[in-house]
Amino acid sequence: MAKYYITTPIYYVNDHPHLGHMYTTVAADVLARYQRLQGDDVFFLTGVDEHGQKVQEAAEKKGLKPIELADAVVERYQQLWPKLSISHTDFIRTSEDRHKQVVQTLWKQLEQKGAIYKGVYEDWYCVPCETYWTQTQLEENDCCPDCHRAVQKVKEESYFFRLSDYQQPLLDYINENLDFIAPVSRRNEVISFIESGLRDLSISRTTFSWGVPVPGDEKHVIYVWIDALSNYLSALGYPDADNMDFWPASVHLVGKDILRFHAIYWPCILMAAGLPLPKRVFAHGWWTVDGKKMSKSLGNALQPDDLLKNWEGDVLRYFLLREVPFGSDGDFSESALKMRYNSELANDIGNLLNRSLSMLQKYKGGILGKVTSHELDVELCQHMDKMPVSVQQAMQGQAFHQALEAINSLVRHGNRYVEQSAPWKLAKEDHIERLDTVLYHLIDLLRLTAFYLSPFMPNKAEAMMAQIMNTHVELQTFNLAEHGHRGNLTAGHECGKPHPLFPRMI
Numbered sequence: 001m002a003k004y005y006i007t008t009p010i011y012y013v014n015d016h017p018h019l020g021h022m023y024t025t026v027a028a029d030v031l032a033r034y035q036r037l038q039g040d041d042v043f044f045l046t047g048v049d050e051h052g053q054k055v056q057e058a059a060e061k062k063g064l065k066p067i068e069l070a071d072a073v074v075e076r077y078q079q080l081w082p083k084l085s086i087s088h089t090d091f092i093r094t095s096e097d098r099h100k101q102v103v104q105t106l107w108k109q110l111e112q113k114g115a116i117y118k119g120v121y122e123d124w125y126c127v128p129c130e131t132y133w134t135q136t137q138l139e140e141n142d143c144c145p146d147c148h149r150a151v152q153k154v155k156e157e158s159y160f161f162r163l164s165d166y167q168q169p170l171l172d173y174i175n176e177n178l179d180f181i182a183p184v185s186r187r188n189e190v191i192s193f194i195e196s197g198l199r200d201l202s203i204s205r206t207t208f209s210w211g212v213p214v215p216g217d218e219k220h221v222i223y224v225w226i227d228a229l230s231n232y233l234s235a236l237g238y239p240d241a242d243n244m245d246f247w248p249a250s251v252h253l254v255g256k257d258i259l260r261f262h263a264i265y266w267p268c269i270l271m272a273a274g275l276p277l278p279k280r281v282f283a284h285g286w287w288t289v290d291g292k293k294m295s296k297s298l299g300n301a302l303q304p305d306d307l308l309k310n311w312e313g314d315v316l317r318y319f320l321l322r323e324v325p326f327g328s329d330g331d332f333s334e335s336a337l338k339m340r341y342n343s344e345l346a347n348d349i350g351n352l353l354n355r356s357l358s359m360l361q362k363y364k365g366g367i368l369g370k371v372t373s374h375e376l377d378v379e380l381c382q383h384m385d386k387m388p389v390s391v392q393q394a395m396q397g398q399a400f401h402q403a404l405e406a407i408n409s410l411v412r413h414g415n416r417y418v419e420q421s422a423p424w425k426l427a428k429e430d431h432i433e434r435l436d437t438v439l440y441h442l443i444d445l446l447r448l449t450a451f452y453l454s455p456f457m458p459n460k461a462e463a464m465m466a467q468i469m470n471t472h473v474e475l476q477t478f479n480l481a482e483h484g485h486r487g488n489l490t491a492g493h494e495c496g497k498p499h500p501l502f503p504r505m506i
């Protein structure tokens with residue numbers, strides 16, 4: 001069984017989950033579910049990033065200990081994920097002992113390899129971004145080039161990681177492994193950043209205490225990004241637990257804002273520790289609301305629980321991955337969501353399911369007949385054969401919107417096929433062989449649709465399959481190689497009665 005390891009970023013606990021956090025997690029879940037259908041042994045990791053000055057300050061403002069703030073936010077995440085059918089294998093918290101031990105082990109290994117030294121750090125620090133900047137990187141008014149807020153001057157004793165030693169090895173690696181960073185535009189950005197010169201990285205702080213202490217020099221706290229990135233190893237029980245079979249990660253899904261940490265710092269740390277690099281890092285785009293970045297200060301961050309009041313989790317999952325190509329930015333609006341729902345889910349998929357099962361009930365008592373070969377069906381059959389191949393290609397490149405488009409296109413063909421073959425006429429004129437053939441193809445097409453939609457809308461797909469198979473089917477236990485192709489139903493099978501899955505929204 002192939003091992004497949006997929007991760008989301010671990011989310012900061014100084015903020016409640018919002019649409020942006022939901023996006024990465026849903027995308028990772030879709031991929032995890034798809035790989036399980038491929039027969040892979042999947043480890044899907046998500047969790048929270050609890051340390052750092054930002055969390056310490058947010059907790060102080062609320063009169064809480066950092067761990068109390070973290071506990072409260074963790075609970076929100078843990079309540080949210082089931083509502084969105086997130087099927088993670090593990091949820092890591094960086095305050096857990098299993099994590100802290102791994103961070104310190106990794107530190108000691110880097111130290112032994114000579115990749116860490118002590119020096120004096122003098123630079124500009126942006127607290128909200130937890131990022132250090134050189135004078136030349138600052139904006140003209142001396143503000144942070146990412147968030148445009150004021151930065152602080154810092155000068156302190158610090159440990160450094162010899163990042164500059166890995167500039168050429170990393171460039172070579174990126175050029176030899178074209179799939180490593182995606183999409184291509186982001187890969188190019190990373191390359192030019194590296195080519196502009198990598199400076200050694202300050203990796204400890206003495207200005208706050210909420211973090212993992214440097215082994216043997218406890219007044220220093222390990223830089224939050226080393227702490228955070230190590231979660232991908234600590235969840236596997238690094239260095240020697242059985243789950244290390246899952247390393248290197250198949251894919252780290254991240255937002256574009258944190259690509260540099262994943263595509264530059266992390267691979268260099270891994271190289272220094274003598275560990276293989278992740279196979280892929282994919283950076284997705286950002287959701288805006290009314291064209292504006294979501295933020296606490298604007299008060300426009302969309303809360304998952306508010307959205308879930310109006311929309312089922314499956315529908316939100318579908319929309320997030322259908323509306324915007326993964327990798328691009330997108331603007332969120334409920335009117336766009338409603339439009340997609342009504343046209344693609346209610347009108348196309350829901351309608352095809354309903355009319356096909358109704359006709360099968362009406363004309364054949366719900367019982368499937370035999371297929372008799374007919375040249376009128378060649379085109380439809382070709383589409384049914386093509387869809388799984390297109391979905392596979394799209395999923396390999398994390399092009400979720402293309403996978404959904406391939407499924408939708410087959411459904412549109414199905415609806416056209418109903419019009420062209422007019423089963424009501426065939427029934428009236430007693431063309432039973434032809435009627436059996438047409439109804440079989442339609443039900444088979446719907447079965448395929450349910451299979452391939454199931455990573456995106458696990459509950460809707462299961463409900464769809466339950467109507468087709470007349471019994472509950474645990475879709476995640478199926479294998480696409482065995483069941484994910486045309487002609488898998490047997491004549492004589494009795495389908496269930498239709499129940500509307502996607503009622504129109506007015």
Ligand code: MSP
Nearest residue numbers: 009010011012020021049228229254255256286287
């Ligand atoms: N804690 C770090 C990640 C450490 S990973 C070793 C972090 N946390 S975060 O909570 O601020 O962000 C987590 C993810 O949410 C990032 O991938 C970020 O891109 C994503 N999003 C936050 N807002 C977003 C949108 N508005 N739209 C899409 N995703 C965005 O960074």
